[in-house]
Structures are given as C-alpha cells and as structure tokens.
Amino acid sequence: MAPIRLPSPIEDLSSVRSAEKLDSNKGDVVHKQKFDIKESELHAAKKSRNVNFEAFYGIEPTRIDRRFDVTLSDHSYLPKIENPRADWVVTAATNAFRAFQNGELGQVKRFATIGTGSGTDVIAALDIFPAIEAVAMTDLHDSVVAAAKANVLAATEKADDEIRAVAASAIARAGDVLVPLKGQEPFDLIYENLPNIPLPDTADLGNGQASSTYVGDRSQDKIPPFASTALLDLHYVALWQAKTFGLLSPTGAVLSSMGGRVATDAMLKLADAAGFVGRVISLSWKEQSEPENVIGGYAEFEKQGLGPFYFYPTAALEKVFAAYKPASAALCAQQIDIKLSRHRLDATTALQRYRQGEKIGHTVVVMASVLKTGQD
16 A cells, blocks of 8 residues: 655654544533534535534533634535534544543643644633633644634634634644644643544545545654554654654643544553553544445455454444443443443444444544653
8 A cells, every 4th residue: 555655753744634523411512402504515615604512512602602603624624513423523522621621630721733624622622721821723734724713713703802812823734743833832732633544545635635534654654563553653643743842741631532443452552652651531432424434444454454443333332321421431441341342343344234224433532641751
C-alpha cells in the first residue's frame, strides 16, 4: 500500500484529521428529540445551518448562545446534527470535558484541539471550562480552520464580553497535527480526535472529506509496531508532538479520543510508549457514522492481519450503558467489557450485519495522559 506520503512529526506541514464528533440521562449526553436540520442537507451547496445547542450537545448552555450557525467547508467533517449519537464531539469531547471539569482534574485556562473539523469541540470547551482564557485549533486544510473559527465566533455573538474576547483571539491554523502550534505557550488541555484508517491507494487526502476519515502514510515515522497494528498511529504522533514541542503546562494533559474498536490496554500502552501516564476518564458509545466506508476499512485491514477491531449492535450498547454516565463507565470499564463481550463483532461480521439492516456502533474511549516524571 502506497498512499500519499505526509511529513513526519518532526517536519512542518500537512497531515491528518478533522473532527467527527447522549439519551439524556441529564448528565450523559444523547437525547431523542427532533433536530433542526436533516443531515442530508449538510451535503447541499449551502453549508450553513442553524444549530440548537441543547438539542445537539444534550446539555443546557451556560456561556454559549442557545442557537448559532455552523458553516462548513468542502473539507469539513460533517457534524451529525440530526443524530448526535453518531457525533464525536457529542459522544466523546463533551463527555470528556465534563468529566475533566467535574472531576477537578485540572484548571483549563489554555485549551487546544487538534483536528477541529467544524469547531464544535471548541464551542463545547468554551461552555464547559469556566476559567478558559485562550483557545487554539488545528486541522489539515486552511478552509476547515477558517470555517471553524467563524463557527466559534457565531456561537458566541450573544455571549458575555469575556467569552467573545476568547473567541475573537482564537488561534486557527492548518498543518500536521500539532505542528501549527509549535512555539505557542503551553496548554493546560489538548484534545485530539484523529482518524485511524490508512488512506486507500486510490484516494487523495486533498479531495473532499478524505482527511477527516483517513490517515496518510506515516510509514517513515517512528511509531511503535503495536500502535500501527491497532491503527493508532496518529494518536501516538499527537502525544509525541505534545511532549517534543513543549506544548503542555506542568499540570497539562492530552485527551485522546479513540473509538473503542481496540483493547483499552493498547491505548494505555500507547501513552506509556510516548512518555506519558494514561487513564481513561470517559467511556461511552456511538453509532458508527459512514458505516460502509469505516467498518469496511477496518474489515480490509483485518484481512491483512491487523486488529482485531471490535463493533457491537447499537441495541446491545444502549442496554449495557443505560446504567452508566461516561465518567462512571470509565471507572467500571472492565465490567462493561465483560458485559459486552458476548455481543462483540469483528469488522467483517459487523459490515455484514450492517448491510442486513442492523445498526452498528462501538465504544468511545477518551484517555487523559500526563507526562511521566522527568519528561516535561
């Protein structure tokens, strides 16, 4: 396989990602309401729509406008406005930010997000972290970060002066993972939700939304073999760059948002290999978006000996997670894994079941990583 070669983590410019991103148990975040937009409309020529904060995020806004417009570029990953259970920002970022804040894991004054996509993760951070003073966002394409910055401004038009000032001063830069942030003051929290599936031979990262789903060739990067086998390459790169570029404050953390399609032990091992100590702070589930492409991509790599990769019927996920909020689920991860084990599907079987009309999902793990002693 010889997809596009992107610069290594120590080179400047272009790589990957954008952000995809609860039943309202009033604290978790998925709700069953009618949403303002049909997801199919996001593919229309006019890619600007009005979003209801509470309907999308599943929580009452405290600092952000109740309604705001989201504008997308041709390269932006489409937020799942009509189906938040399939959206990464809702099922991963929002849950993890709340777990971090409510658990008093650190005061977040400076926040960065890597692979922001539509900027909805920044909007969530502005609402959830009361001490926030500065934000930064990166993605692969200039058009994506420009649209994300515009969305952050739109979501804070009616906010107080302090929040509007933070939005106005937000840094939005395009480039490879954390490379655009080299030289910035350290951050208290860096959030990343980067893609996992290697780019197909026939695809181009510069074409449409490919960069929000696929990873360019990182074969020349020094990524541990176990991480590549689990398709966690970019998550390792993000940790490596955060450490090497000095982008974390003394108490800073990286939140790595990963589909729980691989064992949690592999994720924790990833943090250790990059010079961090990791722990799971949020565990939830989401419906698989773009199932034909994504599950199909994992199935192809299972055939090549990678994985295994885990999927589940959404009915089983909903039932098992019904008693948990994301933070408590993280605490009970082993018990949840045991309960889910009899429903586990490999990617090939999951793809077959999806094609037969069954809804398929996966767990969502957010790992918080802090530098090992002596690594800062």
